[in-house]
Amino acid sequence: MSKEIKCECGHVNPFGTEICESCGKPLEAEKTELLNMRYEGVARRSQTYNKTIIDKIWNFFSSVKVGIWIIVITLVASSIGTIFPQEMYIPPRVNPARFYAEEYGFLGQLYYQLGFHDLYGSWWYMLLIAALGVSLTIASLDRVVPLYRALKTQRVTRHENFLKRQRIFGTSKVSNDDAAITKVKENLEKRKYNVTEENGNLVGEKGRFSRWGPYVNHIGIIIFLIGCMLRYFPGMYIDDFVWIREGEIEVIPGTNQEYYLKNEKFIVELYDEDDEVFGEAIRNSGATVVKTYQTNAVLFKREETDTIGADAELVEVDRHEILVNQPFKFDGFALYQVDYKLHELNEMSFNMLRKGAEEPIGGFSVNLFDPQAEYDLGDGYKVKVRHYFPDYFLNDQGQPASQSRIPNNPAFIFEMVSPEHPDGEVSFLAIGQNLEPFGENDYQLRFDGVETKNVTALTVRKDYTLGILIVGGLIFMIGLIQGSYWVHRRIWFQRINGEIWIAGHTNKNWNSLKDEVDRMIEGTELSSPVDQVALKEDEKQPKEEVQDGSFK
DSSP states (O other), X not given: XXXXXXXXXXXXXXXXXXXXXXXXXXXXXXXXXXXXXXXXXOOOHHHHOOSSHHHHHHHHHHOHHHXXXXXXXXXHHHHHTTTSOOGGGSOTTSOHHHHHHHHHHHHXXXXXXXXGGGGXXXXXXXXXXXXXXXXXXXXXXXXXHHHHHHHHHOOSSOOHHHHHTSSEEEEEOOSOHHHHHHHHHHHHHHTTOEEEEEXXXXXXXXXXGGGGHHHHHHHHHHHHHHHHHHTTSTTTEEEEEEEEETTOEEEXXXXXXXXXXXXXXXXXXXXXXXXXXXXXXXXXXXXXXXXXXEEEEEEEEEEOOXXXXXXXXXXXXXXXXXXXXXXXXXXXXXXXXXXXXXXXXXXXXXXXXXXXXXXXXXEEEEETTSOOSEEEEETTEEEEEEEEETBEEEXXXXXXXXXXXXXXXXXXXXXXXXXXXXXXXEEEEETTEEEOTTSOOSEEEEEEEEEEEEEEEEEEEEESSXXXXXXXXXXXXXXXXXXXXXXXXXXXXXXXXXXXXXXXXXXXXXXXXXHHHHHHTTTSSOOOOEEHHHHHHHHHSOXXXXXXXXXX
């Protein structure tokens, strides 16, 4: 561990301190340039310890450059995530891998493989967010703790070298020191400065709380990031999707199979041709315009029974008409009406018959969402489902396949078993197609009808992190305002060798501070101090010759 440094004033400073926390004496070798007052010259842990692995981790994350690079990488990743839509915004019942490849080609496929399709839920993006939070926390602690200690420890009477190396500095000789100091004190108090007096010396301070603005800002960001990360903890945040066919019951996502919802009835209302707003457009185009659509929903809760081995019962707990912008809320969840599909294929009916005969041997119906493997028609006749393609298409190899599990374009490969053909005859059926791939069959299947259902689409949302995000945002704004609209100013008046020395420091707006000091010395014999930076810049400017031959 490094040794502490004892100043001539008696104050013991941590190793690495550049300016004594108490008297302000610069502890480095004698210099003349202005003091770096950014952190009051305090010793920061990252600048004094570099031995253990903990020190190295602390020093790495305390670096402002590292924090900026983490922010840049996070912003770049977030920007790439907006090139193509996130998975949550693509059609809900399609295969993401196929969707990105077909819609956006090679770039879309690469986008999916690298995980950008679910950017905000990917492990590496969460790691970036966590690294940013760690960087903000360590960088803030590395600076705010020693800064607070230094500001709390400082004395009124400061070392001569401390005063001379302030940007605003000046000396004056007056006939009456006490009268000048008294007048200055009155002026400081009128301007709402906190005045502290010691041994006939003064320091006026105002707006110290503004120094904590950036750190309050960091706290707000850290809380906001915690809220973002909590969204990926089970039960904290749910944003899911559920399709429910009319008359059917589905489990509500995110409820751990505790709640179920029944689509008792789905209603769609359209504008007619007599409507004042859309009537003319409907008459001219012949298109339909949806006025409203709603789901008459019944909420069930799953309750275990006392009977061993018995299935749980669904108990009705509520009913609600779900419309757009009128969600169904329960137990922290909200169900929003977002989409619908009319006349979705639900069941297809077929008849088996001998070719040339009019009377069918038997009929059967296939549930397109749960087809049976075999349908017995009696008297030795059966129909077996060899393959089922809910959303039929031909793949790159020319083979039948399915794009999704939704029966948008159902197709079947049936095997027809009869007494004459116990090994079965193969038939391929799709909408508009009835093929016999292995030669002429004696029997055939005929399409006999279809049953459709309306389907409602509901967004399921639950968000326990919203309050955390709001609190983090508010704290962020408080810190931003605190550090932007207030200024930390200190003005020292000190008696040294029969003179009164004036020094001033602020964290921004030096011209305003110079004007403020001039107001403080009004009514006294004190001379206005100079801005040493502005003075040096003036000395560097080339002098201009005037008409009388002199220079200015």
